[in-house]
Amino acid sequence: MDYGRQVTDQGYAFDNANAQAGDHHRALADLLDAETRAHIEDLIDLPGKRCLEVAAGAGSIASWLAEHAAEVLATDIAPQHIPARPRLTVRQHDIVTGEHLGRFDLVHARLLLGHLPQRLDALRQMVAAVAPGGVLLTEDFTTGPGTFVSYAPDPVTTGALSRYMEAHLEVLAAHGSDRQWGHRAPAAFAEAGLTDVRLRVHGGSWHGGDPGCRLLLASLPQLRDGLLARGLTDDDLALAAEALMDPRVILSGFLTLQTSGRVA
Numbered sequence: 001m002d003y004g005r006q007v008t009d010q011g012y013a014f015d016n017a018n019a020q021a022g023d024h025h026r027a028l029a030d031l032l033d034a035e036t037r038a039h040i041e042d043l044i045d046l047p048g049k050r051c052l053e054v055a056a057g058a059g060s061i062a063s064w065l066a067e068h069a070a071e072v073l074a075t076d077i078a079p080q081h082i083p084a085r086p087r088l089t090v091r092q093h094d095i096v097t098g099e100h101l102g103r104f105d106l107v108h109a110r111l112l113l114g115h116l117p118q119r120l121d122a123l124r125q126m127v128a129a130v131a132p133g134g135v136l137l138t139e140d141f142t143t144g145p146g147t148f149v150s151y152a153p154d155p156v157t158t159g160a161l162s163r164y165m166e167a168h169l170e171v172l173a174a175h176g177s178d179r180q181w182g183h184r185a186p187a188a189f190a191e192a193g194l195t196d197v198r199l200r201v202h203g204g205s206w207h208g209g210d211p212g213c214r215l216l217l218a219s220l221p222q223l224r225d226g227l228l229a230r231g232l233t234d235d236d237l238a239l240a241a242e243a244l245m246d247p248r249v250i251l252s253g254f255l256t257l258q259t260s261g262r263v264a
């Protein structure tokens with residue numbers, strides 16, 4: 001099925017129809033799945049439960065949930081990368097404008113709300129999808145407090161990586177992305193009536209060739225136009241791409257802010 005391009009200048013800056021989408025989602029899974037799974041297991045006993053995975057991407061977490069829970073619904077505006085599995089239903093759905101999806105014991109969305117200008121509408125939809133006694137978990141990136149490039153072998157590489165990351169963050173912000181959202185999510189959860197609201201933070205260094213750097217490498221061609229519009233050249237992008245695969249490079253990786261809350 002052709003899901004077409006769902007995004008405009010505002011909203012999610014990437015596109016699952018893009019040639020880099022496979023690498024992008026693989027890098028995300030390698031970077032984040034172990035922590036996401038452990039967190040979900042801390043929050044809920046999956047056997048017998050109904051789960052909703054919003055903005056499932058390539059479905060690595062939805063597939064894992066389907067191995068353990070009774071029933072899983074995975075949604076995305078562009079769900080073509082989510083594999084078919086027993087107990088897993090896949091549906092094209094926009095969490096901002098789409099219809100109510102029913103009630104679930106677990107609702108999870110990773111790296112969605114921070115991207116969406118209409119994040120509070122999406123949050124309302126997700127809260128409405130949590131059954132009594134159920135739990136909502138959302139996860140969003142934020143940048144760490146220090147400099148992005150912890151170590152590079154020479155000043156030229158340091159400069160190329162720093163300029164690239166600055167422009168990368170500007171391009172996402174121009175699409176309506178808010179990298180501080182994760183810090184405000186606990187307040188938004190409490191205001192939405194959720195109880196037992198908790199924030200957990202996960203992160204660390206990203207070395208050249210690691211999943212975090214592979215994620216940036218897959219993002220780079222997708223954001224190329226915006227990066228060039230902010231003064232970078234194709235030579236700068238080539239240098240940054242090379243550095244992202246250089247094992248000597250150490251970056252201060254994005255932090256993942258994970259917010260959970262329950263419906264009484």
Ligand SMILES: C[S@@+](CC[C@H](N)C(=O)[O-])C[C@H]1O[C@@H](n2cnc3c(N)ncnc32)[C@H](O)[C@@H]1O
Binds near residue numbers: 025054058093
């Ligand atoms: C950064 S990816 C994260 C994918 C997956 N959650 C993960 O962490 O591996 C964001 C996903 O959100 C989806 N998305 C963007 N806007 C959406 C919307 N309004 N409703 C549902 N999905 C959306 C995109 O198509 C993409 O698959």
